[in-house]
Every structure is written in structure tokens, then in C-alpha cells.
Amino acid sequence: MTGQANRSLIGIVAWRIVIFAMLALVLEFGIVIIEYWSNDEDLAGFIITEETEQLASGIVATNDRLSFVMSPSLVERYTMRDDEGEGGIFVRVRTAAGAVLYSNCEEMCQRHFLPIEVNPPDLWQREIAPGKPLSVAGGRSFTVAGHEVFVELAVLRDPHNFVVGVLLHELRDHLIIPMPLMFGLVAGATILSVGAALKPVVAAAREADQIDPRAALQPLPTDGMPREVATLAQAVNRLLERVADLIQSQKIFSTSIAHEIRTPVAVVRMELERIADPRARKAEKDLDALTHMLEQLTSLAKLDVVDASAFRTLDLETIAGDSVAALAPYVFESGRTLEFVADPQTNPIRGVPALIENTISNLVGNAVKHTPKGTHITVRAAAPAVLEVTDTGPGFSQAPAQVLERGRIKSSDALGVGLRIVERIAELHQAQLVVDSERGKGTCVRIAFPEEELAQPAEDRAAAPARL
Numbered sequence: 035m036t037g038q039a040n041r042s043l044i045g046i047v048a049w050r051i052v053i054f055a056m057l058a059l060v061l062e063f064g065i066v067i068i069e070y071w072s073n074d075e076d077l078a079g080f081i082i083t084e085e086t087e088q089l090a091s092g093i094v095a096t097n098d099r100l101s102f103v104m105s106p107s108l109v110e111r112y113t114m115r116d117d118e119g120e121g122g123i124f125v126r127v128r129t130a131a132g133a134v135l136y137s138n139c140e141e142m143c144q145r146h147f148l149p150i151e152v153n154p155p156d157l158w159q160r161e162i163a164p165g166k167p168l169s170v171a172g173g174r175s176f177t178v179a180g181h182e183v184f185v186e187l188a189v190l191r192d193p194h195n196f197v198v199g200v201l202l203h204e205l206r207d208h209l210i211i212p213m214p215l216m217f218g219l220v221a222g223a224t225i226l227s228v229g230a231a232l233k234p235v236v237a238a239a240r241e242a243d244q245i246d247p248r249a250a251l252q253p254l255p256t257d258g259m260p261r262e263v264a265t266l267a268q269a270v271n272r273l274l275e276r277v278a279d280l281i282q283s284q285k286i287f288s289t290s291i292a293h294e295i296r297t298p299v300a301v302v303r304m305e306l307e308r309i310a311d312p313r314a315r316k317a318e319k320d321l322d323a324l325t326h327m328l329e330q331l332t333s334l335a336k337l338d339v340v341d342a343s344a345f346r347t348l349d350l351e352t353i354a355g356d357s358v359a360a361l362a363p364y365v366f367e368s369g370r371t372l373e374f375v376a377d378p379q380t381n382p383i384r385g386v387p388a389l390i391e392n393t394i395s396n397l398v399g400n401a402v403k404h405t406p407k408g409t410h411i412t413v414r415a416a417a418p419a420v421l422e423v424t425d426t427g428p429g430f431s432q433a434p435a436q437v438l439e440r441g442r443i444k445s446s447d448a449l450g451v452g453l454r455i456v457e458r459i460a461e462l463h464q465a466q467l468v469v470d471s472e473r474g475k476g477t478c479v480r481i482a483f484p485e486e487e488l489a490q491p492a493e494d495r496a497a498a499p500a501r502l
Contacts, residue, residue, distance in 0.1 A: 123193065358374040
């Protein structure tokens, strides 16, 4: 079952900030609408303030004389009359001396505005009729060219939806402009903070990915981590310590039991050699197989404690040739033939000499064990840094992945410890192991090592292939 893909914490935080920001905008929008819609006095004040300010822009001073010019865009708006009772807007612009610069009303002006002989305060307003649509009157004083001018306005039943304009204006000034800016800054600061807090976590993840089970345990660093994440990292460190203790116990157990069993097996073999009976010879062969298995298990256990300092630069051609020479008597005695072929362009590798020799020994030994007499075995050191062991035996019908699965060779249902050792050695050397086998066409095991440059040029090394 495939789980959901892991999401970035920064992405999660950013998305939630966006969601809650939108929610906050909606709530604030509702609060502004409710607050202003329910307060007729404030709405009337905003209308008087905004509209008188627009009208005051038409006051002109020429040679110390004042006049009023209605803007063409406002002519229709401010010349409406309340002839049919559908609402209207009435305007009067006058000086402190009582001179009327502009008026679109007569009787209505006297009904709704202050007497012309009275100088009103800087700002005044009164309610003409309660409820909505709004019906209000009011005015403001302005100073133009040193003269005090009064702009008075009466709105009956809000014919131009001034209330909607006021609400939109307030939303723009107090919500639409400042809120996104504030949430943008909050989101930016939050994302930067989360990113900075996650840097130690990312660094710890890289170190965890590079943990070498062969080396001494290095706990994950927790410096700079948030407390909650540091608690998890500390728990992982404690878990690693317990796992390391368990692995060490298993290594000691595997090595010790192999060592302890070897001695009684040797004693039993000595006793069997004194018995002149065919069944004793068969028992000796079984003991030899058991001894070989113990040696393999011991080798496999030792691979988990290989010291990184044991790796050195090796000439693959030289070490492979020496190993083949040492194995030749055993192979020839078994009724098989052995050949070593070297490519002069083979590059050096970084490895442990004993493990490379063990690899060749196990692969050749497997070839001898699982092929009939007369089989030809070839060990090749090929360019750029490849070790191949090929035989002309019967081969396997299974795919290479099946051959290597859990160290078991399924064609014979036998535990392939030798092949498992080779696989582990390839892992330690960061090499790629491939088994190519086909029924009736033999088997080829190919190990491709990482290349490493040698100080000595490749052409200075021995060029001719050796044959045994």
C-alpha cells in the first residue's frame, strides 16, 4: 500500500497561513460591514466629509474674488431634485459674509441648512430622517485664498448609494490594502523562521543517511534544532545505540560459535580417519562441508567489522592474477580448467586485498561446486575496473535477481553463503554486482568497481594476459 507523499513543512505552513489569512479577511470584512452599517451617525459623517471635500475643489479665487465652478462629472449628481419624492442631493456654497457662490435649492436649503446669517462650526451634521436609506444634512468650512467658505450638503434617501461608496472606501483603506501587506510580512517571516529551524534537521538527515555500520556510532547532532524535533533526534540516537549493541552482540555470537564448533569438528574428523569404513569417509565429506560452511559464516561475520583504514589502492590485474595462481591446483584437481585474462587498460581500485582475494576464491569455488567436470572457468580483469568470473557450466534458469535474493540460489535450493559474501564485499567496495546466467550457456558474475587514478600510468603496467 502506497502512502501519501510527504509534504514540505514550509509548504504546509505557507498554505495554512493563506487559508487563515483569507478567513481573517472574511471575518474582518464582516466586522467592518456590520460596524459601519449599524452606525448611521458615522456613515453620515463620512458622507458629509467626503462629499463636501469634493465640492470644495470647485471653489476658485480670482483677484481676491471667490467663485464656484461645478465639475462636469458632478453636475448630474448634484443637480437632482426631490420633485417626485425619490430622493435628492442639495448643495449650497457660501462665504462667511453670506454671499452664495452656488446653490441648487431654495426652499429645501432653508429647510435643511442653517440660516445664512449664522456662521456654522467647522463641521456639523444632523439627521433629517431615521433609518435607511440615509437622509442627512451637514457642512464643513474651508479656507480658500484667506477667505472662509462653507460647503453645505443635504442627502435625502441616498439616491446615489453613498453608503456603499463609504463602505468600499473604508474597506479599501482599512482592510484591502493593509491586511494583505500584514499577512504577507507574517507569512514571509514565518517561512524564513521555519526554514532556519529546519536547517539543522536537514543536516542531521544527511548525516543519518551516511551512517556507516562498520564505523563507530556517531550520534545525530541536535544543536540548533527546535526542542520538539531535538527530542525525536535524541530518541533516534538512543535507538541507534541499542541497535549497535545488538549488532555487536550478533557479531560476537557468530564469530564465537564458529570458533567453538571448529575444534570439536576437528577432533571428530581425527577420530573418523582412524576408522576404515566407507561410511566414515562419507562422514568426513560431511564434516568438510560443515567446516567450509563455518568458515564462510565466520567470513561473513567479519565483513561487518571491516576497518575503513584497511582500504588501499590495488592493482586489480595483479591481485586477481595472484589469486588465480593460488586456486589453480585446486581447480585442476577437481577436473575443471582455469584461465586468467587481463586487460592492459584496467584501472586501479580502492579496496581491501584480503576481501578481493576472498571474492575470487568464493566465485571460483562456487563455479567448481555447481558445474560438472570439464567446465572451463575464466577470471578476467577488464577495463575500466571490472572483475568477471565466467564458467561454461549448465547455468541457472532464474533471473539474476532471483539468484541473489536473500543469499539463496533457488535452482539448487542450497544456501549460497559464498555468493552472499561476494555481494557483501561488493557493497563494502561500492561496486555493482551483476549475475548473468542462462540455462545451457553458463554463468557470468561481473563486479564493476569504482575507478581510481594511479600515479603510475596504465601503459607502464604489464600488458600481456596470463593464462593457466
